[in-house]
Amino acid sequence: MDHRLREASISGDVHSLHQLLQEDRLLLNRPTYCCDNPLNVAATLGHADFAAEVLRLRPDLARELDLGGHTPLHLAAANGHAVVAKVLLGNSSAGVPGHELCLLRDMDWLTPIHAAALKGRTDVLRELVVGACPESVHATTGRGETALHLAVRSSSFEAVEFLVETVAAAAELLNSKDDKGNTALHLAVARRQLQTMKFMLSKPSVDVNSVNRRGLTPLDVLLESPNEQYGDMALGETIRAAGGKTAAELKLPPPAAVLLPRASRHQKPRVKHDEYRDTPGTLMVVATLIATITFQAALNPPGGFIPDDGKSHSSVSKVAAAAAAAADDQRPGKVVLGKELKYFLMFDVFGLFASLSIILLLICVSPRRKRMMGFLTWIMWAAVLSTALAFQCAVVQIYKSNAVVGLLSYAWSGILCVASVWIFFRFKVFLLKRVGWWKGRRHRHAGCGSLLVVKRIGVVAALLLATGATVVLIFIFLALNVGTAPASFT
CATH class of the missing domain: 1.10.287 (Helix Hairpins)
Incomplete structure (x- = not known):
């Protein structure tokens, strides 16, 4: 946008606008790639006369968006410029009627009435709801929130009171739920807005026992996180006086029936034990323990070794010692039970190598993916089974x-x-x-x-x-x- 036109838009000087147009009649028709046209600037700052003149010359600018995806009506509503909003809503030339502008959404899926409710702009709400577009009060955001939900979120009692008192279908608005199943009363109770809550409860059309998707009534929301600093006892008595009850008192179905979809027949209800079993830390501890046991068993085999004097210092039976002495090879340092421990040695060495492989992979690779952890778990099974077999082979030969x-x-x-x-x-x-x-x-x-x-x-x-x-x-x-x-x- 031309810098002189921008200055005129910021100051709201209609005379300067006409002078610029006399110099260049196509000034307003040139595209603005920064999405900052003079109507957006005027709507943001509240220059109603300047906005009306720009609309007369270029009515289609009412639909152009700024960098945030906001129309001029969004900007006027958020900043509380009711007069500019009235000018924009009264523009019906070039196929841009006011009720159509009311339903345009920005990048956050908000309409102008949502922008006004979030800021508590009651004057703008009046222009939107009473004047050009009464149906816009039922528009919802991307999270299913109405303007009343947003007014409660902004802690604007005036906006809440205006919407409830003005809208014809106040009962529908009061009991409308967002995507989490919360009504405006749920939000008011959660935020401890006593004045707003009392106002809503005074309306006979409000559903004081409405249940959200967690299976909670407004009274349940209050009791879920009690805080006497905000006078929760007084709030609870107010809700009770209006007929409020908890979900348990109403004998409603459990929250799981409301929230959770029906489980697939292939899903297992039990907790997966793999989550705490097949972890790198657990495998490292078990592998280290097995490696220590098998290493010691390999260096100190059952039955012991033949000493220099030909006598064994182990607790092996005399029959086993005599059998070792009768063997061909009786050199000191040889295993007393000799070939009888071949199965023991085979399984012991396999268990040692398997556990060492797990330790090496955990140190070097640091596996995090489920496939790798599953592979290491199978090696661990083999190591445990081999250690058990080695123990049995040794015990059988000794006893x-x-x-x-x-x-x-x-x-x-x-x-x-x-x-x-x-x-x-x-x-x-x-x-x-x-x-x-x-x-x-x-x-x-x-x-x-x-x-x-x-x-x-x-x-x-x-x-x-x-x-x-x-x-x-x-x-x-x-x-x-x-x-x-x-x-x-x-």
């Missing part, structure tokens, strides 16, 4: 002749068999979900086309390997107990 140990070994083998089958089943479900073969639902990451075919081939191969590994583990469980249980318990 072969003990009846109690033999029976407990059978029981422990059964537990490990069940655990192996359960882990295999979980692993199978995990893989089948990845390729859309579980319960007829395709996983969102399954993919399509050739990629899906490759994934399914890999899943089949992984399932075959997992099946073989499970069978081998069960066979090892049974083989470890051969000859461990005595004929009788005595």
Whole structure:
């Protein structure tokens, strides 16, 4: 906009406007790329005569928006310039009637009546509601709020009183709800606006027990956050006197029936334990513990080592010591039980390497994504199972002749068999979900086309390997107990 025209708009000098137009008749017709036309400036500052002259020359400027998406009527309403608003609403030339301007929205989805209510501009509300556009009082914002909601938010009792007393459909306005189900009375109670609340309760058409989407009546809102500093006892007595009750007293349905959509049949109501189990901190602690146990067990094997004098310092039985002495290799430093601990060593080393791998990945990669945490959890399962197997292998070789140990070994083998089958089943479900073969639902990451075919081939191969590994583990469980249980318990 020309700087001279801008100065004339700021001062509201109509004579200067005419002089500028004599020099350049197209001055008002030139586009203003900064969205700051002379009518917006005049409406903001309240220059009614200047605005009327600009409207006479360029009536279409009444619909132009500024940088905030506001029309001149928005600016006049927010700043309380009722005379300018009347000028704008009286402009009906060039196809821009006043009632159409009342319904135009800015970038925040507010109409001019919303802008006036937010600022408590009662004079402008009168021009809008009584004059050009009575229907604009029912317009709602993007959050479902009416002008009455906004007047309560602005703590403007005069605006609230004017809207309720002036609008013909006052009952509809009083009981209108926003997107959260709150009426204007809910907001007045929440903000402890005693005068506004008493005024609304004096109207017989107000619904004093209206329930919002949280299942709360106005009295519930008051009791939810009590504060005697604002005289909550007096507020509660006022609501009670008007017939207000709590949702419990009205025997209304619980809030979940109002708020929550119906749960899908695939949703599980229980709390997911993965949220507190599969965390980096938890995995680090468990992996460190397993690594410590397996490391110590590898350096101090069951039965001990053959000392320099050929005698063992361990608590191994005499039968095991004699068997070690009869072996071909009796050099000092050799393990007393020797080859009998091959399964123990295999599972112990596997548990050690698995736990160390988890620690290394947690330190170097610092995984946060759910996929990575799921992968580490499967490694943790393998490490725990390997540690349990290593313990059983050692105990069975040391206490072969003990009846109690033999029976407990059978029981422990059964537990490990069940655990192996359960882990295999979980692993199978995990893989089948990845390729859309579980319960007829395709996983969102399954993919399509050739990629899906490759994934399914890999899943089949992984399932075959997992099946073989499970069978081998069960066979090892049974083989470890051969000859461990005595004929009788005595």
